[in-house]
Ligand code: HEM
């Protein structure tokens with residue numbers, strides 16, 4: 034078969050921009066973590082904790098996460114389908130429109146235009162932009178898959194398609210609102226219904242944006258990096274169907290003990306525990322793919338990122354179900370434990386996979402070998418240590434806080450006032466800020482390394498390069 | 505057992521049967537070759 | 551089959567996704583916010599309260615404050631009666647939150663007098679020195695836009711009258727947020743209903759206490775009372791406490807149950823032991839001061 038000329042331009046564009054938004058997310062993350070220890074760092078009206086925190090979360094998930102989803106999906110789809118992207122023009126417009134949407138989100142959020150719904154804070158005009166953006170992307174990827182020249186579809190394509198559909202359904206349903214002004218709307222659902230719809234969205238945004246796409250990437254970039262195939266394609270298929278089936282039942286594990294009907298909560302709890310199986314199906318598949326290849330953990334920095342990332346995914350999908358159990362939720366819900374969980378997922382799993390993909394892509398889309406592998410290793414250790422400090426300090430803090438909130442005297446009164454419990458958090462919040470700073474340094478080294486690769490890197494050997502295909 | 509419980513049990517077993525069906529289909533001897541083919545193909549030079 | 555047919559695969563994936571969606575997300579609509587859920591006394595927000603709510607959303611207070619009390623022993627003690635579905639039927643969007651960097655606010659309405667909220671919002675640290683809640687004094691500089699608020703009330707289809715709208719002309723955003731705080735959780739009459747009746751005789755376990763023993767109790771006072779009654783009991787939001795002539799028992803009851811209509815919170819959650827310490831501390835503060843001077 035003659036080699037198709039893949040479009041690398043678009044991959045480059047999305048890689049560059051996702052890194053920029055990732056840097057913004059981490060920077061703002063450090064800022065809000067410092068605001069939590071020193072309220073003098075709030076500068077009203079725009080730069081207060083209440084307005085900056087959503088910028089952090091959205092820049093992290095949509096700017097960085099979805100940014101590199103776009104990059105890698107365009108890269109993987111072309112190669113797995115052995116055909117160039119369906120419409121390079123549309124893709125190019127999408128890149129432009131993506132950045133416009135992210136900037137519009139950041140500006141409106143700073144101005145206080147928000148729906149308050151977590152990970153869906155953007156007001157309705159921006160929601161419309163996001164929907165247009167996603168439709169463009171969906172058409173391009175799906176058309177590429179339809180006109181593919183490789184009959185059977187590799188598992189990554191399955192996850193990609195599920196994510197594309199899943200996010201579309203979730204986002205549209207949760208967007209339903211009645212506009213009251215250009216940047217103000219009221220949810221179509223009220224009270225308990227709104228809560229239930231929202232966390233159906235919220236948890237499955239985790240499934241369709243922070244689980245399925247990184248899994249698609251993992252299944253593609255691990256074999257590509259090690260040179261040996263995954264352990265079992267059929268196991269990945271079983272995991273796929275059970276994963277996308279079970280995830281949708283679990284939203285109410287964010288709402289345990291609230292006025293949401295009990296049976297909805299119980300179903301969420303049961304399905305969350307069952308989710309361990311498909312999640313670990315992928316984890317085990319990944320580990321077994323390393324059979325006889327474990328030495329690559331030492332020799333190949335890409336593998337290090339991918340396998341550590343997968344390990345965090347494994348831990349995340351054990352911790353998550355634990356948090357979904359009523360008694361455990363009663364204890365840790367609302368505490369700092371939960372941000373610990375979140376950041377193992379986002380800084381560990383999602384970002385580690387993202388870094389690995391980008392290290393793999395850059396030599397292939399720029400035609401230069403990575404500038405410095407020692408720097409890449411340094412990056413690895415800094416983000417690992419930073420993330421561990423971040424999460425572990427929050428787990429300890431969360432347990433301490435929960436214990437104090439629930440402590441009672443023998444006469445049935447509370448042992449601690451709220452402030453007595455809150456001041457105990459300061460040392461841990463400081464530790465978290467330091468962990469975040471270390472992570473930030475890691476990210477800066479990553480960016481420096483990539484910059485030098487593009488500017489000064491050695492031309493890579495011809496087998497590696499696909500850059501001749503670029504426009 | 506009331507009607508609701510019978511219904512729940514029915515649905516649960518129905519779902520379980522679908523899962524078993526998918527597993528059996530995926531792991532049938534007939535499909536061993538084709539089922540695992542994509543993981544080799546994706547490694548082709550691209 | 552679907553391994554080779556992307557459209558079929560997507561259709562099947564969609565059906566798979568819809569199963570859980572229909573059962574856990576769509577089906578509950580037939581139970582929630584129905585007549586059975588309704589609670590008498592729960593009424594829509596007034597124009598100024600609704601505007602306060604919109605400002606709460608705009609400022610992202612929900613990033614630090616939750617608004618649901620779960621039916622757990624310690625939680626009900628700390629915040630009040632647990633939340634019911636029917637209390638939220640006018641909430642668009644819901645504001646339950648997911649993180650308690652600050653305390654839950656579902657039952658904050660009526661807990662403090664307005665003057666407490668104004669002072670706290672101006673500068674939380676002036677009342678609670680080690681809090682990390684930002685200052686919101688600047689909200690006072692923003693007058694309300696009566697016309698826009700009226701339009702929002704129409705969109706929500708909430709009842710209002712002209713005097714309510716006219717009254718907005720002289721109000722600012724701070725007034726709105728305080729009005730919203732005072733509405734929260736107050737539609738059901740839970741404070742009176744859950745007030746603990748102290749039965750039997752009250753006996754002061756610390757009768758005849760000396761000043762040295764009382765010294766550590768001052769921190770209990772400082773943590774719980776000083777924001778309203780002043781560092782030295784001189785009074786501010788609450789009255790001066792020096793020179794009152796309450797009996798020990800009366801004093802105990804005031805602190806234990808609070809004065810719900812007067813803006814004095816109940817401190818039953820501290821437990822009777824701490825309340826007795828406070829009773830003695832206040833009653834004999836003067837004497838103590840006298841001795842040490
Ligand atoms: C140096 C790196 C980072 C720092 C210092 C940081 C810091 C923070 C802080 C302080 C919070 C608020 C926690 C609270 O309210 O108690 C937060 C929340 C959050 N961050 Fe990060 N973050 C970092 C990286 C990331 C990344 C890379 C992502 C996403 C890809 C992310 C996603 C989130 C999310 C989703 C939340 C919301 C948590 C919740 O709802 O409870 N963070 N982060």
Ligand code: HEM
Pocket residue numbers: 151235239243244283286287305306308309312346349350351352353354355356357362365366367371374375377378379382383648
């Ligand atoms: C089997 C898989 C998982 C289960 C059952 C699960 C369960 C949970 C539960 C119960 C909570 C709520 C904690 C609370 O507020 O009390 C939660 C929060 C969260 N989880 Fe997971 N989790 C899983 C995997 C993941 C993964 C892979 C990520 C990827 C980053 C992730 C990201 C998050 C985020 C961002 C939140 C915060 C939501 C908020 O704003 O409150 N989770 N998870």
